[in-house]
Amino acid sequence: MTGERPRGLKNHLPIIYPAAMLGIFFIIPFGIMVTISFFKRQSGGFYTSTFDLNNYQNLFTEHFARVLAFSIFISALCAVISVALGFPFTYFITRMRRKTQVVWLVMLVSVLSLSAVIIGFAWSLILSQSAGISNFFVWLGVMKQPTSWSPSFWALLCGLCYVAFPYTVLVLYPPLSRLDPHLPEAAQTLGASPIKTFFTVVVGSSRAAVVSSLVMVFAFTLGTYVLPQILGRPQHWTLSVLITDEAIYHSNLPLSAAMAVFFMLVSLALVGLTMKIGKGRTVESK
């Protein structure tokens, strides 16, 4: 960074507003949550303020571990699928004429205006036995009789990827549209087939964009709460569902706060690890 560091109250004025917003709406609630995670639950009531590590000790159950692992697994899978589909898709959009690009982007952004509830029910309808696409396959003669595919793991995965896909494209679009169109051409004159060019040059030179979109979709999907309940069976419920359950239906706020804090630490660690691997080696040393 260049330039002088800001000095005195006057120079700090412009950042006071965002700093205050961040403090009031993020840091203070987060602090409250961390504090509550050390409190003791009163059965049938609220909680008493003590310092108690019991909530964290209570996390180490098989059930919690299973749900945590499943949440991380399905988020990671969703991130990989969304980026694997979104990257070539975004690349082809950036090679189109400007006007066509805008049409595609507007269509994608319009998906974002749908609420998760609507998306969830739409998918459960599409995958249902009575009105779903299996009827279409029966009509085509591919299947014998219509089946219900929802709720299931795959239904949940479809729903999550559907929500994550527009975000993936929006994250990938700026770096891919800045890619020098001569790079793939150079690769072709050097003897690389179009497919090889795509993987070695287009994907290769967009490593940072791929990693950041993976991290974004992963973190975004971890917090999903509505879709698992609509498209999944109870064994497909993510940690967010469990936390809400604990807080609202069992009114055990200290335990759910501890879950949330632990969940956040684990996901931060995973994101950090991914970024570190993503930076990785860029130049092969001799």
Add this chain to the structure above:
Amino acid sequence: MMHFMTGLVLKDIHKHYGSVVAVQNVSLQIPHGRFVCFLGPSGCGKTTLLRLIAGLEKPSRGNILLDSSDITEQPAHRRNFGMVFQSLALFPHLSVGENIAYSLRVRKVDKAARQRRIDELLELVRLPGYSGRHISQLSGGQRQRVAIARALAIEPRLFLLDEPLSALDAKLREDMQLELRMLQQRLQITTIVVTHDQREAMTMSDLIVVMGTDNQVHQMGTPLEIYREPANTFVADFIGTSNLLKGIYSDIGEAAVLGTMLKIDSVPQGLPSGNEITISVRPEDISVVPGIQQGENSLHGTVTFVRDVGSSVEIYLDCNGIQIISQSTPQGRPPVKQQDAATAILPPAACKVLTS
């Protein structure tokens, strides 16, 4: 010699994008081992022509042949050509060595052989020991050399360069012109360079292909042929400075220009008398003497400007509203100054007749 079509042959090439014509009526034959420049003003289609040869574009009409085999439909990655792009297009995520060895890696050459070739090429472009460097750590001139080395890694059948030196500053550009020419002479590789800089084209090439704003080829020849015997007024005007005088041809090798009969040594055969023609005379062929002197091929006028740049002197004469520029060495400088009356002498051998 028609059965002996070696080298690169372009047959009646046309390329248009929708209704926009990029290249038309191009038929060329480029022999092996030559250094060729496509020279023309911007928008004349010279880059498109190079991209057609590289296989990055498909011609709308016509054929491209290399050593008698038709490569028009062959995709770029099967042609085994080397190309240097104007933006260089070095892969930012790869090191210098990996950039250079990219084409070898694609062809599954083993690692030891790749490394040998990298060292060899870095030696050739005078960047030894740079293999592990990152592209962002290199200067403009060094990147240029890496791009050249990368294009040469597979010993390509054709070496194509699109305005390769335009991003370099003037001094470095002149050095690289010589270097590129000497490299080509050492490797004996057929090389095509696109440029809009006629000095660059004259410095480097065996053959120059001059293209015009009508997206056609106007002339192909050695640098001196093009300079001395321009095919038409466009070429005469585009290459160097030319005095273009309009006149009426009358037979017995004379033309009426500004009311004076000018003798001309060589006249195109069958040129009918009374035709409008243009006479092109290079400034260095015109001598200026002070005062009004009568004599053969003499035009009278007033000195409007003297441009003395040290290495040469240019004298601008106004002859009845027509500007004539003469150029001489400092030693041969005529004793005239601004506003003097003077006479320009146009030797009959230096007067070239252009009919278009």
